[in-house]
Amino acid sequence: MxxxxxxxxxxxxxxxxxxxxxxxxxxxxxxxxxxxxxxxxxxxxxxxxxxxxxxxxxxxxxxxxxxxxxxxxxxxxxxxxxxxxxxxxxxxxxxxxxxxxxxxxxxxxxxxxxxxxxxxxxxxxxxxxPTQTLADLLTIRREKGRLNQLVIGLCGDLQFGRTVHSLMNAMARYKSIRFVLVSPEELRVPEYLREGMKSLGVPFTEVERLEDVIGTLDVLYMTRVQKERFFNEADYVRLKDSYILTMEKLKPARRDLSIMHPLPRVNEIRQAVDKDPRACYFKQxxxxxxxxxxxxxxxxxxxx
Amino acid sequence: MNINEIQDGYVIDHIHAGRAMRIYRYLELDQLDCSVAIIKNAKSQRMGRKDIIKIDELIPLNLEIISYIDASATVNVIKDGKLIDKKRLTMPERVVGALKCKNPRCITQTEQELQHVFVLKDREKAIYSCYYCDTIHKPED
Structure with missing residues (x-):
């Protein structure tokens, strides 16, 4: 069945x-x-x-x-x-x-x-x-016109974010996909997923700050970072603003970037971004x- | 027990140094009434140091568990004081019901009468994953 x-x-x-x-x-x-x-x-x-x-x-x-x-x-x-x-x-x-x-x-x-x-x-x-991933795949295909040759940024809580895991598994099967994983060190993708990407030969980089990579992305998939997931207060204070998308942060981003989010959001995408034509999360x-x-x-x- | 001379039993040899206690624990050898000897850090030409387990009775032995923890081990079967079989092990494709998933969020922790299943993911790196939740398990964990 x-x-x-x-x-x-x-x-x-x-x-x-x-x-x-x-x-x-x-x-x-x-x-x-x-x-x-x-x-x-x-x-x-x-x-x-x-x-x-x-x-x-x-x-x-x-x-x-x-x-x-x-x-x-x-x-x-x-x-x-x-x-x-x-x-x-x-x-x-x-x-x-x-x-x-x-x-x-x-x-x-x-x-x-x-x-x-x-x-x-x-x-x-x-x-x-997986059904969130179905929504994500259709959104990427409708927005970008393809599911291959994409640089996909995933930002936020990548360890506990199941939408991220499912999306990576699905996109890893298309040609010329590269992942840019943006998260605090404590919230990186789980080991099984990292091993899986390596064995499939899918390139990925892991960075801590969104500002450093946003200009390289075709798709930016935001997720929520919860304070209680951090191991210490100092890291939370140091990194919390890096995982909030603002119009200012979008300045170096491509004009055809697609901004996605599985929702619900709290404050990780500022409401000002909603009016930007690159915002796709309600279409999702x-x-x-x-x-x-x-x-x-x-x-x-x-x-x- | 004279650990050098077993009449009927097993000598599990060539265990990586440090893994004998895990085999002991997983095989539940503490439940046995017969003599069991663990030799840790024995000198070995091939391995440098190795562990050995000797069991003074021909009990039903779960080779799957031994293979999972250390596929390089050899199981010598002794009968009437003579070596009658030397079993070489290979990593099993699946380990069913013998090991427990370490993920507290795994369904195997709560579902009644559900057997834990480990699936071999990478033979070279000796990586297994839980069939249900995909959590990675390594024999040396």
Whole structure:
């Protein structure tokens, strides 16, 4: 059975086809208004995430389907100690596919092993967040017109930022991709990802300050740096401003730079940047909904 | 126990110096009633220094765990005081249920009756990763 657990499980060709469908949905929304009629999506959110859950629900509703589920573990049978395996076996009797967010890493892999219906990983701990990556890929393709020959800057919390991990895994498969990783030393990408990039031969550099590299980037992917992630106050004070994007900091940036952010943001992109034509983060939200629609259709089709 | 003369049992030889205690721990040799000897930092022509474990009984031995911790070890099987088999080890592709993932956020920490699975990622560098959460594990950790 086809699931979406890790973006790397899907070939670039399969992802391109999904993006083609999403593009078509944007161009011809009326063609899809009842494409998932009489189908049900269960959203099992073991930890709160309003925007991802609403994006899935909006996607399913726009396809003419229906949604059910829970939005926090305390209101579900999980609070009684039920395993992930039993939960999905039960919910699989009610719904045609399941979108799951879980604080434990690898939970969707367990779910997929037991579920009678397709599983979508809607985020597992600090591990993967593949549907955010679908939104990111479509945004890059629509903004840049390509997914190869790009210098991609990723800035902020790269250790715990699962959107960053999924995006790197996906983009590493395209030709002539180079990553510029901008983070404090404590929040660099995890070792497995660094090893993975090395074994794939994908070049990357690691720097501490955004100012030093912003002029070299085609895409800048911002994430939030939380104060509590720093090991000491002195480093936080020294580096905090480096991870906040302002119009001033954008001065040396390219005119065709695409500024992205998985949202929600706190203060890492100043609101003045929103008006800049290079800001793409709200387009990303919309693209995310269309990619989730394309994904739902693809999984329902494959499960027939 | 005369550690030089085993009648029926094993001599796990050519263990990298410092790894014998890990093998001892993972094989749960402390649970055995028979004699077990650990020789640390023995002189070795080939390795400089090595560890050796001797077990004075032919217990069921989990070679997967030994291979994971130190694939360069050799397992000598002794019966009636004679060497009857010399097992050379290779790193297993998967280690199932024998080792625990160190990531506190891994689903294996909470899901009932879920076996921990380690998958070999890089044979040359001896790198394994957790099947569920991808956390890297190295035998020397």
């Amino acid at each position: 086809l699931h979406l657990l890790d973006i790397a499980d899907w070939s670039p060709e399969d992802l391109e086809k999904l993006m083609d469908v999403a593009d078509d949905m944007i161009a011809r929304p009326d063609d899809y208004f009842d494409a998932a009629k009489r189908k049900k999506l269960a959203t099992l959110f073991y930890e709160p995430s309003t925007r991802t859950r609403l994006s899935f629900e909006a996607a399913m509703l726009e396809l003419g389907g229906q949604v059910l589920g829970f939005s926090e573990a305390s209101s579900s049978s999980v609070s009684k100690g039920e395993s992930v395996a039993d939960t999905v076996r039960t919910v699989g009797c009610y719904a045609d596919l399941i979108a799951m967010r879980h604080p434990k890493e690898g939970a969707p892999t367990v779910a997929a092993a037991f579920s009678p219906v397709p599983i979508i990983n809607a985020g597992d701990g600090g591990h993967h967040h 939200v919309l693209n995310g909904k269309h990619m989730r629609k394309a994904l739902i259709l693809k999984l329902l089709e494959a499960a027939k």
